[in-house]
Amino acid sequence: MENKEINHTANHRHKPVFVEGPIEPAFVGVAIGKHSANTTIGAHSIFLGQVRSDVLDGRTVTAIEYSAYVDMAEEKFREIREAAFAKYPLTCMHLYHSLGRVGAGEISLFVFTSGKHRREAIDACNEVVERIKQEVPVWGKEIFDDETYTWKENK
Amino acid sequence: MENKEINHTANHRHKPVFVEGPIEPAFVGVAIGKHSANTTIGAHSIFLGQVRSDVLDGRTVTAIEYSAYVDMAEEKFREIREAAFAKYPLTCMHLYHSLGRVGAGEISLFVFTSGKHRREAIDACNEVVERIKQEVPVWGKEIFDDETYTWKENK
Amino acid sequence: MKITILVFGKLTEILPQQHLELADEPTTVGTVRARLEAQFPALKSMRYRMAVDKKMATDDTPLTENAEVALLPPFSGG
């Protein structure tokens, strides 16, 4: 399984990016460990989005409920992924985004790029995160502690 | 312990950065999970340096043996850390660097920055990685499969 | 011509997902938008973009039979 995954990433194989609920920290550790067999990698860059308990008019965010135009979003993720592989000499890229409820302090986005050198891993990770925020049809509904909510908007 | 750590990072407390041997992937997962209690964090940026099995004149690197001018290096790490906290509105920063032998495919550097927004986390992580590579007195001796070696130099 | 209207995020509070039967051909995204804004006036004050068959579209984008027309409020993924 591990080797299969590493071999296939060269073909930019697209697995679904959406996962139900939060991304567990231990899952990130496991994802990292899967790359120890690929000794052409010299650098990993990881971005994690975590749900903040922002306060608005005295109400505190307890969770974000994510919804998406799933088919279009998965196409966008694939497009973003392929553009990054075309632009940067990456070894691997893995993307995960939550759907459904993610509590404050939990992780909803996991972008993981790897390359021979740090420059490509870092630059690709940065660019992919920006593009996901701007271009992928996902919506977050911030749920407050009094059961009211507001729709988030990315800057 | 967990809460203590989070509370103290605001004071830029400096723990030793050097650890003996490789940094385990599971350790990274645990480090991430310790931040779920800090719900002012919206973004984590992580850089990991992994030992490559480069080939030079038909010999393959099997490990890097790291040594350092430890006292000066820890001072540099503190200086780099404090400069990043002064420049960026970070919530946390954690740094780990290996000493001793780290095999190909294993991790020798772990830079972990967290902030309210992605910009500060990503920019600080990037800058800290560059400064570590350029300014910290650490040396890597690349050990080949035939027991010969060469001294690495950062670009 | 029959099309499907998909609605997301905050806009789901204003109008439902629905199928529309359109008389006039050729039809564009702008025609559909005008029709929806007439039927659901709250839409006019909302910021949103439209997609046709999962591609971002403008008012000029033509529609074909069974097109999937989506109303997309500002994204907030990540």
Add this chain to the structure above:
Amino acid sequence: MKITILVFGKLTEILPQQHLELADEPTTVGTVRARLEAQFPALKSMRYRMAVDKKMATDDTPLTENAEVALLPPFSGG
């Protein structure tokens, strides 16, 4: 004046860590470097910088009693 010479990385193959007794005061990093390069000629062909008491130094940097003078080849951490 007594100083300590610390040596790292590739340079450890050329000269050992050592204590030096220096006659002439005031003394600078440059003086020490010249003396070491005379004693260990292979040093002359090496790229290295020097630090005094854990701060990067130049040939002009003055030395004081018990200074810790380090010879630092190009870094390769990370």
